[in-house]
Amino acid sequence: MNRNRQTEILGGIITAIILILLIFLSNVEVNKLSYLESVASSIVSPIQRVFADLRNKIEGNSTYFSNMDNITKENEELKKRNSELETELRELEKIKADNATLQSYMNLTQKYSSYNTIPAYVINRDVSNFSSTLVLNVGSKDGVKENMTVIADKGLVGHVISVTENTSKVQVIIDSASTVSCTISTTNESIICKGTLENNQVLRASYIPTGAELIQGDSVYTSGIGGIYPKGIIIGTVKEIITTSNITDRYAIVEPVVDFSKVDTVLLILDN
Amino acid sequence: MRKFSIIIFLILAFFIIYFLQENVFNAFTISGIKPNLFIIYILFIGLFANQFVGISFGVICGLILDLLYGKAIGVSAIMLCAIGYLGSYFDKNFSKENKITIIFMVVGATLIFEFGTYFINSIILEFDREYFNFIRIVLIEIIYNVLLSIILYPLFQKLGYLVDRNFKKNNILTRYF
Numbered sequence: 001m002n003r004n005r006q007t008e009i010l011g012g013i014i015t016a017i018i019l020i021l022l023i024f025l026s027n028v029e030v031n032k033l034s035y036l037e038s039v040a041s042s043i044v045s046p047i048q049r050v051f052a053d054l055r056n057k058i059e060g061n062s063t064y065f066s067n068m069d070n071i072t073k074e075n076e077e078l079k080k081r082n083s084e085l086e087t088e089l090r091e092l093e094k095i096k097a098d099n100a101t102l103q104s105y106m107n108l109t110q111k112y113s114s115y116n117t118i119p120a121y122v123i124n125r126d127v128s129n130f131s132s133t134l135v136l137n138v139g140s141k142d143g144v145k146e147n148m149t150v151i152a153d154k155g156l157v158g159h160v161i162s163v164t165e166n167t168s169k170v171q172v173i174i175d176s177a178s179t180v181s182c183t184i185s186t187t188n189e190s191i192i193c194k195g196t197l198e199n200n201q202v203l204r205a206s207y208i209p210t211g212a213e214l215i216q217g218d219s220v221y222t223s224g225i226g227g228i229y230p231k232g233i234i235i236g237t238v239k240e241i242i243t244t245s246n247i248t249d250r251y252a253i254v255e256p257v258v259d260f261s262k263v264d265t266v267l268l269i270l271d272n
Numbered sequence: 273m274r275k276f277s278i279i280i281f282l283i284l285a286f287f288i289i290y291f292l293q294e295n296v297f298n299a300f301t302i303s304g305i306k307p308n309l310f311i312i313y314i315l316f317i318g319l320f321a322n323q324f325v326g327i328s329f330g331v332i333c334g335l336i337l338d339l340l341y342g343k344a345i346g347v348s349a350i351m352l353c354a355i356g357y358l359g360s361y362f363d364k365n366f367s368k369e370n371k372i373t374i375i376f377m378v379v380g381a382t383l384i385f386e387f388g389t390y391f392i393n394s395i396i397l398e399f400d401r402e403y404f405n406f407i408r409i410v411l412i413e414i415i416y417n418v419l420l421s422i423i424l425y426p427l428f429q430k431l432g433y434l435v436d437r438n439f440k441k442n443n444i445l446t447r448y449f
Binding site (some may be wrong): 133171176177197200 | 298343398
């Protein structure tokens with residue numbers, strides 16, 4: 001029984017290690033694996049330090065126990081000073097974070113000054129793997145209504161799908177159920193950008209007119225068709241054009257300008 | 273009284289899972305895929321408490337999730353209700369003593385929940401189904417859920433039998449023999 005318990009705990013530990021490794025390796029780029037070097041050195045260095053100290057003592061260079069009383073007193077003072085500094089640092093960090101939020105609100109409002117907007121902060125992100133929604137800290141009492149457009153510093157984020165008194169839920173354009181009518185900057189042709197499950201950081205642009213000449217790097221803007229999004233808000237750039245045997249089926253991968261995993265300050269356009 | 277305190281504990285567990293899912297697992301992903309602890313949570317309640325508690329918790333938690341994130345209200349509620357029922361069905365037909373059966377239960381519950389949610393949503397919201405990508409995501413999510421349930425298995429057992437003793441009328445042994 002005891003042995004079974006031990007095996008169970010061991011199994012749990014091994015699984016946890018496998019899980020951590022999986023998370024680590026699936027998220028870290030290969031060229032960043034030099035982390036492993038630092039991990040290895042952090043394992044070896046404490047032992048190495050002990051050996052180095054021993055060697056120093058043998059060679060008569062150690063001054064470690066020379067003035068113990070003074071060191072203890074100094075240590076006490078330093079600890080006290082350290083805690084004071086830590087408190088100050090925490091206060092400063094809070095002020096810095098508040099400042100950054102206010103700054104980003106101001107920058108956004110200035111950039112989109114032609115629209116009547118209200119700033120908002122992302123308070124929740126979807127936990128599902130199949131949808132992408134954000135919850136904002138503004139609601140009906142701030143004047144938010146359904147279908148309002150949400151933009152971030154760099155471009156389009158999505159639109160409001162439901163509102164409570166204090167919060168509003170936003171469907172992000174990379175959501176697999178989202179569709180946006182867009183235009184390509186160079187040719188002015190209309191296309192449809194949809195969210196895809198293939199990669200939750202890109203959009204799939206389909207219904208490309210057969211005569212349209214798409215170029216990698218073309219900017220994609222909202223077309224204003226559809227009644228939700230106003231015209232001329234940047235969505236992203238064409239990353240790749242996938243040609244199929246039938247030209248009517250060809251599609252493009254559009255990379256949004258907004259990083260949706262990091263966006264935390266947005267603007268809601270009040271008068272679409 | 274004990275039943276009441278267990279219910280309070282289960283409600284607290286929901287909030288802990290919610291904050292873990294929102295703050296920890298949104299960052300710790302496997303190839304961008306997050307686990308779904310709510311499935312494991314409702315399966316656990318259905319398995320160790322009774323059918324009524326499993327289904328009720330499934331509906332309530334599902335509704336909360338729908339209200340918080342859902343694009344169509346009621347989809348997660350229906351599917352988590354099904355998982356609560358599935359837990360009690362598994363309890364009647366399989367042993368909870370074995371880690372392997374627990375793993376298969378988690379695999380089954382994750383498959384049913386995600387398939388159900390995705391297909392109901394695709395009908396309501398009328399979006400194109402991407403079968404290949406869907407299967408890829410579900411498989412990774414299943415692996416993540418299974419790994420987490422293996423790690424949490426000792427906790428499941430301890431808490432599970434505490435819940436079991438207070439919600440089941442029959443002694444555990446008499447139910448198996």
